[in-house]
Amino acid sequence: MNAQNIFQHPPASLPVEVAENLVSRADFRIERIISRGHCSSPGFWYDQAENEWVIVLAGRARLRFEAAAESVALGPGDYLHIPAHVRHRVDWTDPERDTVWLAVFYR
């Protein structure tokens, strides 16, 4: 049983944000997401059927909830719970380095 490292093997180029499944089941998924200056398209909101628990493990990001006036700043170790259908978007991620997210989606 060997360990893998969440910070290893980031994609060399990142034209778009990259998400990989670390665990994938019918009603449950763990994803590693890597952003490098990416953010959601103007006017786009995630509206997910699944609940999401998400933590930033490296880098910096700003997450915006439609119901909130201001975005939430996230750095290493910061986590949030996003219930299903709570509309949100990524306003900003650090363009200078990789932002590594760990996201757990569940029904």
Add this chain to the structure above:
Amino acid sequence: MNAQNIFQHPPASLPVEVAENLVSRADFRIERIISRGHCSSPGFWYDQAENEWVIVLAGRARLRFEAAAESVALGPGDYLHIPAHVRHRVDWTDPERDTVWLAVFYR
């Protein structure tokens, strides 16, 4: 919607390893576990009904699987998947600092 930080508010004293639920559902759970030199009792093996996906976010640990000759060294970012009923134990955690684990248990 405010973020919390996984590294904040560690218990001041840690006579035993401390686990807290960050998310808890009937068939799904996310735990923060903090160890400070703790390890499993001699001869003890975890034999869990749930699958576990676990990552070390800070500190150092050694995890031992019953079926393996040697323990697996884990540091920040290292993760493992432990299927249900795969017997394992914590052989060692760093006595000098907190080891912060994030564990996702699911059926």
